[in-house]
Amino acid sequence: MERQIRYQREADLAWAHSFPQNPGCERLLSCIQCGTCSATCPLALYMDLTPRQVIALVREGFREDVLRSKTIWLCASCYACAVECPQNISITDVMYRLKREAIASGIYPKRFPIPVLAREFYEMVRRRGRNSEFWVVFWMAMRTNPLVLLSMARTGWELWRTGRMSLRLRGIQRRGDLQYLPAASKEVD
Amino acid sequence: MQPAAKYLYYPGCSLRGTGIAYEESLLTTFRLLEIPLEELSDWNCCGATAYMSVSEASATMLAARNLALARQTGVKDLIAPCNACYLALRKTQKMVAQYPQVEQEVGQFLQQAGLPSLDSVQVRHPLDVLYCDIGVKRLRELTVRRLQGVRMASYYGCQAVRPYGEVDDPHEPTRMDEILRAVGVEVVEYPLKTKCCGGSLTGTIHDVGVRLNYILLKEAQRRGAQAIVTICPLCQFNLDAYQSKIRKQTGEPIDMPILYLTQVVGWALGGDFRELGLHRAISGRKLVEQWFTVRKEAETYV
Structure with missing residues (x-):
C-alpha cells in the first residue's frame, strides 16, 4: 500500500523557494489556499490533485509528488484560475514550470499521451518551424498506444472528406534561424 | 516606404489544416470589407501550449521571431486569428517588457537570426478588428442578407479573452453578440x-476532452441555440468533429453546426458558400446548407 504521510525531511524547500524567480510564479508563496483555482478549473474534476493542492505541495517542497501527478498535464492552459486568483498567482505558469521540470527530469507517467504530444510537437517545430497536425498526432499515438489510431479513423475520414486534413510536412523557408534557439539537448533530457 | 496593407495576417498552423475554413472565411470577409490583408512572410509556429511545456526560453523566441518579421514590414497591426497564436504572441510581448532576462535572451536570438529587435507591433484578433476598427454600425450597413430566425450562441473559448488579450471582457464578453445581432442573427444567452x-485533450485524454465539449454543446442546445459561433480553430474543431461520438455515447440527438464568426459575417456581407469554407462543416451539414445556400427569391427581401 502506498504510504500516505510525508516527512518534513523529504521536502525540498530550496526548490520551493526557487519558484518566485520564475516569470509568473513570483507570488506563489503568498497563496492563501482559498481554492478559487480549483473551483474555476474546468478539469479539476479529472485531476488526481486539485490545483490548490498542487500549490500547497509546491510551497512545502514536495517535488516528486507534484511532478508525478497527472494534474499538471491535464491543465489545458485556459488561464481561468490565473484571472480569478485573488493573490494574482499565474497558476498556469506554475503548471508550465512543473511540466517542463517533469519532462526535463524524465519524471512523468510513461505512455501518458499529453507529455508525449508536447514532446512530439516540440521536436517537430524545433526542427521545421511549423507544426503539421496530422504527424504530431500520428507520432503521439505510435509512441503511446497505436490502437487509438483506429478510434481516430472516423474523425480522420470526416476531416479528409472536408479537405481539413493535410499529410504534408510543413516548414519555414529560413530554417537556419532555428539553429539559434537553445540547443535541444540542453532543454530536454 | 509606404506599407502596402493596413493589416498583416499571421495564419498559424491550424489555419492551414483543420481550421482552413477560418482562413478562407477571414480572407473573404476582409475582401468584402475592402480591407487588404497581407500574409506575414515566412511565419513560424507560435509554440502554442505544447512548446511552452517543454521550453520556456525557446517558446518566447519562436513567438518573437514572428513579431520581428512583422516589424520588418512596417505594418503596425498583426492579425492572429487563432486564439492560441494570439495568446502566445501577446504573452511574449508582455514577458519581454516585464522581465529583463527574457528581453536579453530574446534580443540575442533575434540578433543572431539577423532580425530587428521587437517594437510596438500590435497583435490583434479578428474579433477586435471587426468590432473596434470597422464597428457594429458599419457592419450593419454593409449587410446584404440576413439569416431569418436562426438562433446562435457565441463562444469565445479561453485564450482570446484572458489574461493577455484585449479582445473583450474576460468575464462577460458581449462584442461577438453585438456583431452577430448587427448582421441579423438572433443570439441566445450562453x-x-x-x-x-x-x-488538445480530445486528442490525448479523449474521453475527458469529449466530455467538456458535450457540456458546451448540451448547454447551447438547452438555451435554444441552433448553432455555436467560434473564433478559434481548435474550439471549432473540438465542437464540430466529435458530435457523432457524443451522439453514440449519450444517445442524445446533438447535430449542431459550429461556425466561425467570419463565416457568419462574411455570408451576411454577400460571401459565397464555398469561398467562406462552409462546405467544410462536419456536424449539422444539412442546416448549414439550408441556411447559407442562397435562394433567388430570398435575396429580394433584403
Whole structure:
C-alpha cells in the first residue's frame, strides 16, 4: 500500500523557494489556499490533485509528488484560475514550470499521451518551424498506444472528406534561424 | 516606404489544416470589407501550449521571431486569428517588457537570426478588428442578407479573452453578440462562452476532452441555440468533429453546426458558400446548407 504521510525531511524547500524567480510564479508563496483555482478549473474534476493542492505541495517542497501527478498535464492552459486568483498567482505558469521540470527530469507517467504530444510537437517545430497536425498526432499515438489510431479513423475520414486534413510536412523557408534557439539537448533530457 | 496593407495576417498552423475554413472565411470577409490583408512572410509556429511545456526560453523566441518579421514590414497591426497564436504572441510581448532576462535572451536570438529587435507591433484578433476598427454600425450597413430566425450562441473559448488579450471582457464578453445581432442573427444567452473546450485533450485524454465539449454543446442546445459561433480553430474543431461520438455515447440527438464568426459575417456581407469554407462543416451539414445556400427569391427581401 502506498504510504500516505510525508516527512518534513523529504521536502525540498530550496526548490520551493526557487519558484518566485520564475516569470509568473513570483507570488506563489503568498497563496492563501482559498481554492478559487480549483473551483474555476474546468478539469479539476479529472485531476488526481486539485490545483490548490498542487500549490500547497509546491510551497512545502514536495517535488516528486507534484511532478508525478497527472494534474499538471491535464491543465489545458485556459488561464481561468490565473484571472480569478485573488493573490494574482499565474497558476498556469506554475503548471508550465512543473511540466517542463517533469519532462526535463524524465519524471512523468510513461505512455501518458499529453507529455508525449508536447514532446512530439516540440521536436517537430524545433526542427521545421511549423507544426503539421496530422504527424504530431500520428507520432503521439505510435509512441503511446497505436490502437487509438483506429478510434481516430472516423474523425480522420470526416476531416479528409472536408479537405481539413493535410499529410504534408510543413516548414519555414529560413530554417537556419532555428539553429539559434537553445540547443535541444540542453532543454530536454 | 509606404506599407502596402493596413493589416498583416499571421495564419498559424491550424489555419492551414483543420481550421482552413477560418482562413478562407477571414480572407473573404476582409475582401468584402475592402480591407487588404497581407500574409506575414515566412511565419513560424507560435509554440502554442505544447512548446511552452517543454521550453520556456525557446517558446518566447519562436513567438518573437514572428513579431520581428512583422516589424520588418512596417505594418503596425498583426492579425492572429487563432486564439492560441494570439495568446502566445501577446504573452511574449508582455514577458519581454516585464522581465529583463527574457528581453536579453530574446534580443540575442533575434540578433543572431539577423532580425530587428521587437517594437510596438500590435497583435490583434479578428474579433477586435471587426468590432473596434470597422464597428457594429458599419457592419450593419454593409449587410446584404440576413439569416431569418436562426438562433446562435457565441463562444469565445479561453485564450482570446484572458489574461493577455484585449479582445473583450474576460468575464462577460458581449462584442461577438453585438456583431452577430448587427448582421441579423438572433443570439441566445450562453453562460459558458469562455469555458475552455479542453484544447488538445480530445486528442490525448479523449474521453475527458469529449466530455467538456458535450457540456458546451448540451448547454447551447438547452438555451435554444441552433448553432455555436467560434473564433478559434481548435474550439471549432473540438465542437464540430466529435458530435457523432457524443451522439453514440449519450444517445442524445446533438447535430449542431459550429461556425466561425467570419463565416457568419462574411455570408451576411454577400460571401459565397464555398469561398467562406462552409462546405467544410462536419456536424449539422444539412442546416448549414439550408441556411447559407442562397435562394433567388430570398435575396429580394433584403
